[in-house]
Amino acid sequence: MKRILSIVLAVLLLGGVTAVLLREAGADDDDGTATTTVYGMVGSEKSEFFADPEVIRELAGHGLTVRIDPVGSWAMEEAGLDGYDFAFPSSQGPADVLRERLGDTELPARPFYSPLVVMARASAAEVLAAGGIAELDGEHRGLLRMAPYLTAVEEGRTWQDLTGAEAHTELSGALYISSTDPLTSNSGAEYLAAASYVADGDRVADGAEAIERTAPLLRRLIQVQGAQRSSSDAPYRDFLSGIGNSLVLVYESQVAHLLLSGRQPPEDLVVLYPDTTVFSDHTVVPFTEAGKELGELLTNDPELRELAVRHGFRPQGSTAEFAAAVAGHTGYLNHDLTGVRQAPSPTSPVLRAMAERAREQEAGS
């Protein structure tokens, strides 16, 4: 248990056990004293959201002070729940496991979500498009066609095999997307979920047989990458730094946050939305009344929804807020997810078995 917890702790983007004290710093109003402190385990990609002074102020306005421990989504499944009011994993699997543990029958709150996307260098995106693996929609945006992409990886296709790659020094070697370690990181695991869904004829893996059917492909997706990182921040930073693979898997929220904070993205960025992708469903599992209240606030409070959008997340239930916010950035963002369908994610134990299988070293080689 300690080991598993630690593995998943490695997911964390930034952090430590103590996270953020969310309390009004300035005493510009006097009635901020009667707040309830709510403790939660939160996926690391939301640390920044809860540390945002405006989020802190808004929650305080509703009488809540939120303290979080960044904990990897998978670690929450087995974590001790004492002292916590809620858990906020970044996908539904761990939320389901927690609810089962609690005997919870109520629907959990799913305040926001974010699809997995691929940050691609323009050169790579163009070559993929010419090879029928991507469809570009303007200079900085497009779709990644998963079926031909997976076939290419399975066949060990290299960039050199694709027309147009020879004009770009960096485009050589095996064609693959860099993802995070599926054993420790949610985005890496969800990548496998999407791939297995497509490869197995649009079926959600439901057990050992299904895992077996796609195991060779999934193993290839992982093993070509060599050492993998433990958080989606790592490939994202590689991209911003101008190094690393030409195709990296990140959350849309990472790109959207960059754009919405008014920063200039790298000139050669193309955001490719896999035509079949997995949505990271950020799900609040409440353990107490206060936790439940937080889940409801995050879901329904317009201010908090807007703040979530500013951090690049898509609020649940209505697409209008996100669409409005990113109106100036549709050159990069596919705000209404045209041409993108959501692959359902397998249950936690299946996904984990899938990841273990993919990471296994091939016997005898």
Place this chain on the structure above:
Amino acid sequence: MSRPEHRTRTLAATALLTLTALLTAACTQGGAGGDDGGGGNGGAEITVRILAGSELEDTAALLERAAEETGVRAEITWTGTLDASRLLASGGEGGADAEAAGNYDAAWLATNDYLRLHPGSADVIVSETPVATSPVALGVRREAMDRLGWDAGQVTWEQVHRAAADGELTFGMTDPVRSNSGYSALISVASALSGAQSALTAENIDDAAGRLEEFFTGQRLTSGSSGWLAEAFTGRTDVDALINYESVLLSLNRDHDAGLSVVLPTDGVVSARYPLTTLASASPEARDALRTLAEWLREEEAQRALTEDTLRRPVIPEVTPAEAIPDEARRELPYPGSLEIADGLLEAFDSQLRRPSRTVYVLDVSGSMEGERLAGLKAALRRLTGTETDGTAPGETFREREEVTLMPFSTSVVFTETHTVDPADPDAALAGIRETIDGLYTLADTNVYGSLMDAYDLLGEESLEGTFTSIVLMTDGESNYGPTAGDFTEFHNELPAARRTVPVFTVLFGDAAPEELEGIAAQTGGEVFDAVNGSLDDAFREIRGYQ
């Protein structure tokens, strides 16, 4: 302080908030961090203990500024990235070095990729924040570029291989067993020469072995750390090229007018990412402080300093890389995906691919060594024969094909005994060396310089081509017999070039005179290793990286 005031205030407020959070945490967690200091020390500083890659020494000024602005002071131990990774992983496995590993709150290494391959690593790493990047590149002197007719933007590792194999190019590189720049280069070259299209496999390494061996015939300089290597390289105009981080090569150009062409081979590079990494051994207070530091390092001003002052690549889009940094895109070659492959590559390097070591140990057995000191020496030397069952990484012991000479000395050299580690039966030579070590006994005076001259004379009878030749001098006192320092300098200056470049690595022990040993190291292009403040074991082990 030249910062705008409002910004400083914001940071101070952040620090205060952080502190409040810490105190609250300490209270709610029931004595988690109660023993030192307690509450009430206002805007206090907190010190975090960081194990960091030696090439990051150029961030000292930046960290000083971080301390002033955030109150988070970094107390740094410099080391090689691979050495550090093994230490930390051993901590995770509850191994021999667990206690030593527990002395650090954080690691700041070139990469965590090697560390993460170890089974214990998941229990060690809490979180990581990449702070800057720099690919491993090849810096080539202008004369060599002209001679080879190379264009910096077009060179491949294959071309470098051909030039080295043909004796047209010599280079320096750190020891891949210890240092990430050497290891990254080894991965790059192995990938390129094997034609691997994705992460290296054991077959790739086998396939490329012959060509890798040819490649490494061009290597003239090796070292345990990239800092020493860069320094040694500037003094060795007979070496054409240096493999190191792009940032180190560009700094050599800027600070030492080295005039190197910085080549990012077109068949691929391996980059360092410098993740500031919180370790499980960090207290809640330290974790919070590290987060503050990590966030500060990712702010615009720090990122600008990282690229302008240290010539690394920034990780935020609003800061553009320093002018000197080439903006050519390169394929990123994957780091090996398993420890078996990663260490397999290192073992192959040590026992087969690299040039063999030729080492002469000039060992003080004067009267003052009697007792504990001699026992300590024997133990340290025995370690090099692989007697330790735990934690001896490849390269920490005598290598296959290595020729080892033991020259104990007192008033004069007592005897000269040479063993060659035969790959077919390495234990025979190692057992012989052990036997000799066990039989050492103390004598009278200390003739440092005369004995060193004997060592150089011995090497005069050999061809030094094709080996890494070095002399190790261990003494516990001042030279009080025979030739003087001046005599030695004169002797050394008149040696033929091949022998004059053989470095003497000196081990400062007991009552040895630091200035004497520093003089010898400086004269011969060697280095002093301190076994007075450190251990004799560590000194001898560290020297392995330079042999």
